[in-house]
Amino acid sequence: MTESGPHAPADATADVPAPHGYITDKDRYLNRLKRIEGQARGIRTMVEDERYCIDILTQISALTSALETVALGLLDDHLRHCVVDAARAGGIEAEEKIAEASQAIARLVR
Amino acid sequence: MTESGPHAPADATADVPAPHGYITDKDRYLNRLKRIEGQARGIRTMVEDERYCIDILTQISALTSALETVALGLLDDHLRHCVVDAARAGGIEAEEKIAEASQAIARLVR
Amino acid sequence: MTESGPHAPADATADVPAPHGYITDKDRYLNRLKRIEGQARGIRTMVEDERYCIDILTQISALTSALETVALGLLDDHLRHCVVDAARAGGIEAEEKIAEASQAIARLVR
Amino acid sequence: MTESGPHAPADATADVPAPHGYITDKDRYLNRLKRIEGQARGIRTMVEDERYCIDILTQISALTSALETVALGLLDDHLRHCVVDAARAGGIEAEEKIAEASQAIARLVR
Numbered sequence: 001m002t003e004s005g006p007h008a009p010a011d012a013t014a015d016v017p018a019p020h021g022y023i024t025d026k027d028r029y030l031n032r033l034k035r036i037e038g039q040a041r042g043i044r045t046m047v048e049d050e051r052y053c054i055d056i057l058t059q060i061s062a063l064t065s066a067l068e069t070v071a072l073g074l075l076d077d078h079l080r081h082c083v084v085d086a087a088r089a090g091g092i093e094a095e096e097k098i099a100e101a102s103q104a105i106a107r108l109v110r
Numbered sequence: 111m112t113e114s115g116p117h118a119p120a121d122a123t124a125d126v127p128a129p130h131g132y133i134t135d136k137d138r139y140l141n142r143l144k145r146i147e148g149q150a151r152g153i154r155t156m157v158e159d160e161r162y163c164i165d166i167l168t169q170i171s172a173l174t175s176a177l178e179t180v181a182l183g184l185l186d187d188h189l190r191h192c193v194v195d196a197a198r199a200g201g202i203e204a205e206e207k208i209a210e211a212s213q214a215i216a217r218l219v220r
Numbered sequence: 221m222t223e224s225g226p227h228a229p230a231d232a233t234a235d236v237p238a239p240h241g242y243i244t245d246k247d248r249y250l251n252r253l254k255r256i257e258g259q260a261r262g263i264r265t266m267v268e269d270e271r272y273c274i275d276i277l278t279q280i281s282a283l284t285s286a287l288e289t290v291a292l293g294l295l296d297d298h299l300r301h302c303v304v305d306a307a308r309a310g311g312i313e314a315e316e317k318i319a320e321a322s323q324a325i326a327r328l329v330r
Numbered sequence: 331m332t333e334s335g336p337h338a339p340a341d342a343t344a345d346v347p348a349p350h351g352y353i354t355d356k357d358r359y360l361n362r363l364k365r366i367e368g369q370a371r372g373i374r375t376m377v378e379d380e381r382y383c384i385d386i387l388t389q390i391s392a393l394t395s396a397l398e399t400v401a402l403g404l405l406d407d408h409l410r411h412c413v414v415d416a417a418r419a420g421g422i423e424a425e426e427k428i429a430e431a432s433q434a435i436a437r438l439v440r
Contacts, residue, residue, distance in 0.1 A: 185322065189303070189322065193303065197303070204307075208296070208300050212292065212295065215292065215325055216292050219292060219325075
């Protein structure tokens with residue numbers, strides 16, 4: 001289950017590997033999420049300034065799309081790492097991981 | 111940010127035009143959007159802390175739901191005010207407003 | 221464009237207007253829905269024949285898209301006709317129509 | 331259409347290998363898809379009969395939900411069987427299966 005090589009947490013000097021698959025892209029995720037925070041702030045400012053509803057809706061759709069991209073990326077990483085590792089390790093952990101993943105997918109789809 | 115002052119209907123000859131339908135609920139929208147910003151920040155912190163993917167996905171779904179609620183509220187306000195006012199005023203403006211609204215709905219649905 | 225009078229069926233040679241907005245495109249809707257039925261039947265056959273899951277999922281996504289297109293079209297027609305007419309007629313009917321439309325939009329979005 | 335005969339588990343040494351994960355629930359899927367076809371037909375009849383747009387939209391949402399349920403079921407089966415089997419077999423097939431699954435998920439989410 002170890003993911004060879006040190007995956008130091010972004011700001012830490014730890015010698016222990018990071019547990020989760022997305023770690024290899026951590027900086028990319030953090031950049032995207034910083035941008036997403038900016039988008040959320042921008043939408044609040046638009047309401048504050050009483051901008052045109054339709055323009056605000058356009059920004060909300062853009063933000064939702066950005067969140068979907070992050071979610072799909074995390075899910076793909078999760079399948080590639082946690083689920084595959086669990087499947088290889090055998091036992092019921094793989095089933096549990098897949099049940100969790102399926103529930104997460106259902107929440108995204110609905 | 112103040113909400114005092116008259117909100118003249120669309121076809122009035124007031125000197126302070128009412129900006130947009132959502133204005134009556136502006137504070138509620140602002141509160142929701144502040145909470146949404148907090149949710150976005152929380153998701154970034156979860157990635158920073160390398161929390162479990164599935165837990166992050168759960169938070170992303172919650173944030174997406176919150177955004178949908180805001181979007182559906184703005185859209186309802188838009189129909190109730192801008193579209194109805196334009197329909198009553200006559201002319202082609204109503205058609206344009208509806209075309210815009212339909213495009214915004216399509217972006218939300220897809 | 222008047223909507224008074226009896227509601228003649230689409231294929232009638234009546235001089236009376238059809239009731240609902242989509243009627244002008246009725247044949248187009250019917251063709252699309254016939255195609256949608258064919259897509260649904262095709263998906264059942266794929267399961268019957270035990271085709272590869274991913275290929276079935278692709279067809280389900282295509283069918284869902286086709287349904288969304290029909291739904292967005294009907295909604296646009298509804299706004300253009302029922303809502304605008306109700307707004308012009310005045311009274312509370314416009315509000316009711318918009319409440320209905322907003323609920324329908326929410327069901328499509330969520 | 332018959333479902334008689336052994337559906338060997340993936341790792342068994344049966345002479346009739348089970349093709350795809352969903353096979354265990356094949357009858358349930360077929361019943362659901364038969365119902366879905368009926369829903370599609372019902373929607374066409376509603377348009378034929380020029381029923382109220384909003385009522386048609388309600389039925390389209392119900393059909394979309396039913397399709398999502400089927401899709402999420404197939405995806406779960408796919409992860410439980412194809413992906414897990416490929417992960418256990420080793421090699422790059424697991425990666426390919428996951429890439430496919432991720433693309434299918436993205437099509438469902440967007």
